[in-house]
Amino acid sequence: MPPSIALRMNHALPAEHRDRLLRVAREAHFPQGTRLFEEGGHANRFWIIRDGIAALDLHVPGRRAPVVETLGVGDLVGWSWLYEPYVWQLGAETVTPVRAYEFDAVAVRLMCLDDPGFGRAVEHWVGRVLAHRLQAARTRLLDLYGPYSGGGAR
Amino acid sequence: MTDVPVPYRVVARRAETADTVTLCLEPVGAALDDFTPGQFAMVHCFGRGEIPVSVSSVQATGGLAHTIRSVGAVSAGLCAAQAGDVLGVRGPYGLGWELERARGRDVVVVAGGIGLAPLRPLILRALAEPATYGRVNVLIGARTPADLMSRKEIERWPTSYTGVTVDRPDQEWRGDVGLVTALLDRADFEPARASAFVCGPEPMIRATARDLVFRGVPAERIRVSLERNMRCATGHCGHCQLGPLLLCQTGPVVDWTAAEPLLSVREL
Numbered sequence: 377m378p379p380s381i382a383l384r385m386n387h388a389l390p391a392e393h394r395d396r397l398l399r400v401a402r403e404a405h406f407p408q409g410t411r412l413f414e415e416g417g418h419a420n421r422f423w424i425i426r427d428g429i430a431a432l433d434l435h436v437p438g439r440r441a442p443v444v445e446t447l448g449v450g451d452l453v454g455w456s457w458l459y460e461p462y463v464w465q466l467g468a469e470t471v472t473p474v475r476a477y478e479f480d481a482v483a484v485r486l487m488c489l490d491d492p493g494f495g496r497a498v499e500h501w502v503g504r505v506l507a508h509r510l511q512a513a514r515t516r517l518l519d520l521y522g523p524y525s526g527g528g529a530r
Numbered sequence: 531m532t533d534v535p536v537p538y539r540v541v542a543r544r545a546e547t548a549d550t551v552t553l554c555l556e557p558v559g560a561a562l563d564d565f566t567p568g569q570f571a572m573v574h575c576f577g578r579g580e581i582p583v584s585v586s587s588v589q590a591t592g593g594l595a596h597t598i599r600s601v602g603a604v605s606a607g608l609c610a611a612q613a614g615d616v617l618g619v620r621g622p623y624g625l626g627w628e629l630e631r632a633r634g635r636d637v638v639v640v641a642g643g644i645g646l647a648p649l650r651p652l653i654l655r656a657l658a659e660p661a662t663y664g665r666v667n668v669l670i671g672a673r674t675p676a677d678l679m680s681r682k683e684i685e686r687w688p689t690s691y692t693g694v695t696v697d698r699p700d701q702e703w704r705g706d707v708g709l710v711t712a713l714l715d716r717a718d719f720e721p722a723r724a725s726a727f728v729c730g731p732e733p734m735i736r737a738t739a740r741d742l743v744f745r746g747v748p749a750e751r752i753r754v755s756l757e758r759n760m761r762c763a764t765g766h767c768g769h770c771q772l773g774p775l776l777l778c779q780t781g782p783v784v785d786w787t788a789a790e791p792l793l794s795v796r797e798l
Contacts, residue, residue: 378744380715431707443699446706448715471704512709516697520731521643521673 379508384450385424388501393494397484404478412453412468419462420481422454428474432466441467445509455502457481533764535574535618536562538594540611546679550599550644551609552586558616561592567651568626568755568783571596572763574618575607582623582760583608584648584782594619597647597679623763624782627652627753629663632725636664636690638717638747640738642671642710642730646679648755649729657688664724665690667717671710671734672696675703690718710734711741721746729755736793739786752786 381387386394404423406412412423415435423430429448433441444466447453453476456464462481488495542554565571565585573596574580581604587595600609611617629637629652637656641649656663666689672678674696684692693713695706706713710730724747728738735754743749756777758770763778770777773792775784 378711378714378741380712380741381745429706440701443703443707445708446695446712448712450715512712515709515733515737518733519673519697520734521671521677521697 381450383452383501383505383508385452385501386450388504389497393497396487396494397479397498398477400483400487401477401479404476406470406474406476408470408473410470410474412470413464415464415467417464419454419456419464422452422457422479422481422484423476424479425449425451425453426475426477428476429471430468430474431471432468434466445512446471452502452505454481455506458485458499458502533620535572535580535620536560537616538619540613540615540617541593543611543613546597547677549601549609550597550679552595552597552647553608553611553617554587554593554595555617555619556591556593562594562619563622564588564592565594565622566626567629567655568648568753569622569624570648570760570763570782571619571621571623572760573598573608574620575604575611576616576618578607579604580618580620581605581608582763582778584755585622586647586650587654588651597644597650599644621763623778625780625784627727627755627783629655629727631751631753632656633662634664634723635751636719636724637666638669638714638719638724638726638742639667640669640671640710640714640726640728640730642734643673643677644679645729645731645755646670649727650680652727653687653689664720665718667691667719668693669710669713669717670694671713671730674698675700675705691716693717709737711737714738714741714745722748725751725753727753732757732793735789739790743786749786749790753783754786754789755782756784756789757782 431443432445433443435441537558538555540553541556544552565588570582570584572580573583583596586597598608600606656666668689699707726742728735739752758777760778761767761769765776765779
């Protein structure tokens with residue numbers, strides 16, 4: 377299974393924990409251009425995209441916030457809710473209309489505290505998502521498409 | 531095939547990006563043998579030298595198009611060529627994409643950076659024969675929006691899915707940002723009956739091919755174009771050797787089954 381699919385909640389979480397998490401989800405719909413959260417804000421929600429695309433951005437003074445990554449169907453939007461100090465590290469905005477499962481982060485954190493097995497599974501899932509995104513960011517740092525002179529036939 | 535450069539005249543020059551141009555060439559006299567998509571020519575800039583360049587277009591008239599990025603003395607000389615200039619061309623060399631092996635199957639094309647150029651004739655051929663091939667998907671990764679080749683043309687391709695993602699967006703970019711493999715989630719193909727064609731930097735090729743295999747595309751149906759230093763293009767000098775392969779002859783396009791074990795050897 378490719379990493380992008382293996383990291384989706386429905387594959388990454390055992391059925392028992394997935395069902396439990398989904399019981400506290402609510403359906404959310406966002407028009408294109410909706411700000412989901414702002415960098416520095418209190419991370420009290422998170423989402424799993426069911427349809428549409430959202431972009432993660434970073435505040436740079438004096439210019440429009442540059443997009444650092446786009447997320448699509450099945451992707452987790454937001455991880456800062458799971459780790460102290462529960463502050464968004466990036467901003468997020470919908471690129472297209474988005475349909476998503478929305479979760480109350482405080483409620484899910486309490487569920488993690490109440491049930492260590494559930495908590496470990498959620499932390500493991502979000503940690504794997506983070507590792508995957510870190511690896512993708514590091515790969516992009518290599519500037520693979522930049523000029524090269526390998527002498528091959530391109 | 532000839533090992534002596536044959537004169538070709540530049541009949542058109544199109545700037546693709548700030549450092550990349552496409553030169554359309556017509557033979558001054560007799561044309562070289564027909565090229566197939568994925569094959570390459572040694573293109574000679576008189577007074578500077580020659581470099582290997584894949585064909586980015588093959589014309590029935592014997593004309594060729596080569597897309598060249600300016601990264602060294604020879605490629606800079608070629609990029610500076612203007613309509614009317616004469617270049618030397620020898621070839622065709624190597625094995626091409628062999629699109630015909632994908633008959634009756636979905637086609638997944640994944641291109642990184644200038645890797646789109648050698649894939650372009652394959653894409654056009656697959657799109658021109660909708661009864662022969664299944665759903666055609668084109669996934670493109672680029673450094674920035676300004677580095678995207680053939681942007682207007684890409685928008686017009688009647689594919690089942692075309693995805694473009696960049697590493698560094700500019701202020702106007704409203705598309706995807708991230709690795710090209712992320713686009714595979716949105717592509718429209720049935721892995722078990724798909725053939726894939728991948729060209730770009732080798733780390734991108736590795737990641738893409740592995741992802742495709744994970745999804746169920748058989749490794750022998752993934753064709754990748756490998757990048758090695760080609761000099762003679764006739765299998766004599768050994769500069770392009772990759773393990774048991776001489777890529778100028780048994781490549782540059784090879785099956786993933788042959789490429790995977792070689793790309794994981796650090797010394798190669």
